[in-house]
Amino acid sequence: MHFSVGDFIIDLVDNSLEADADLIEVKILESDTDISVSLRDNGKGMDQELLSRIRDPYYTDGIKHPGRKVGLGIPFLIHAAEQCGGVFRIESVPGEGTEVFFSFPADHIDTPPIGDLAETLSDVVLKPKEYEAVLLHSVHDGSGEWSYRVTRSELIEALGELESVVSQNLVRRYMASHEEEIQGKEK
Amino acid sequence: MTLEELRALREQKKKELDRRDVSGKSIQIVVGGGTCGIAAGARKTHAAFLDELEENNLTDVVVKQTGCLGLCHAEPTVEVMMPGMPTVIYGNVDDAVARKIVHKHIMAHELVNDHIYDRPAVDIIEKGGK
Numbered sequence: 001m002h003f004s005v006g007d008f009i010i011d012l013v014d015n016s017l018e019a020d021a022d023l024i025e026v027k028i029l030e031s032d033t034d035i036s037v038s039l040r041d042n043g044k045g046m047d048q049e050l051l052s053r054i055r056d057p058y059y060t061d062g063i064k065h066p067g068r069k070v071g072l073g074i075p076f077l078i079h080a081a082e083q084c085g086g087v088f089r090i091e092s093v094p095g096e097g098t099e100v101f102f103s104f105p106a107d108h109i110d111t112p113p114i115g116d117l118a119e120t121l122s123d124v125v126l127k128p129k130e131y132e133a134v135l136l137h138s139v140h141d142g143s144g145e146w147s148y149r150v151t152r153s154e155l156i157e158a159l160g161e162l163e164s165v166v167s168q169n170l171v172r173r174y175m176a177s178h179e180e181e182i183q184g185k186e187k
Numbered sequence: 188m189t190l191e192e193l194r195a196l197r198e199q200k201k202k203e204l205d206r207r208d209v210s211g212k213s214i215q216i217v218v219g220g221g222t223c224g225i226a227a228g229a230r231k232t233h234a235a236f237l238d239e240l241e242e243n244n245l246t247d248v249v250v251k252q253t254g255c256l257g258l259c260h261a262e263p264t265v266e267v268m269m270p271g272m273p274t275v276i277y278g279n280v281d282d283a284v285a286r287k288i289v290h291k292h293i294m295a296h297e298l299v300n301d302h303i304y305d306r307p308a309v310d311i312i313e314k315g316g317k
Binding site for chain 1: 193225
């Protein structure tokens with residue numbers, strides 16, 4: 001089972017890339033009442049029949065791992081969201097892409113920790129494939145709203161590549177500096 | 188940090204690398220991900236490799252986070268490819284084991300026997316390995 005909200009996000013990003021998406025948008029919104037995440041991709045999408053089956057932990061397409069009988073990513077997320085009164089929605093159009101939305105109430109005891117978002121957003125852009133990722137993290141409380149936006153292409157433009165240890169660690173530092181900024185303003 | 192500052196840091200690091208003429212270019216570490224890997228802590232393993240490699244100035248190694256390698260029972264799994272060493276899939280690689288792989292496998296050219304799950308022929312692995 002996944003530990004943090006960030007783990008769920010990375011699992012969904014893996015799904016998008018496996019669905020041949022080359023554009024992934026991730027929006028994370030934190031407020032006093034909940035944390036919500038929406039993820040949209042332009043992958044191959046799913047029809048209604050498939051959409052109903054992905055909720056079943058004993059369903060997998062079997063393409064990547066012939067003979068395997070489980071597909072746990074989405075069922076983990078649904079279970080986690082439902083057990084603490086959160087929301088899970090998925091919409092998909094074959095040939096166009098998929099959109100997932102989920103949220104957790106901030107004050108429920110079973111709400112998973114958000115995790116280190118600097119690491120999570122780094123992981124979203126550091127997958128070894130060619131794709132664009134657009135990330136938005138926004139925090140709003142009684143005193144105002146702060147946000148930042150990062151794209152994978154601007155990181156590649158600045159660093160040349162995202163495979164070496166140098167580049168990956170610079171991405172982590174870059175994300176951490178953004179996180180420190182908005183978390184510092186939060187309270 | 189701004190994108191300009193990020194670019195400047197990259198230039199600075201690049202110059203340091205050019206001076207040292209690092210020979211690590213062909214070393215590749217692949218960290219298995221997927222649902223099983225994530226649940227077992229593969230993201231921490233990936234971060235541990237990045238930290239430990241940088242601390243030891245092995246900054247030109249390529250580190251990739253990929254999907255499931257097919258050994259879900261032994262996640263987090265890691266494949267290490269480098270000249271002069273057999274390609275190995277290590278299993279149960281947590282933060283501490285990741286750092287051990289950097290020191291033993293990559294820097295000292297010795298296998299981390301207790302965590303081998305695939306690839307080298309049986310006669311290479313010392314007694315007690317899996």
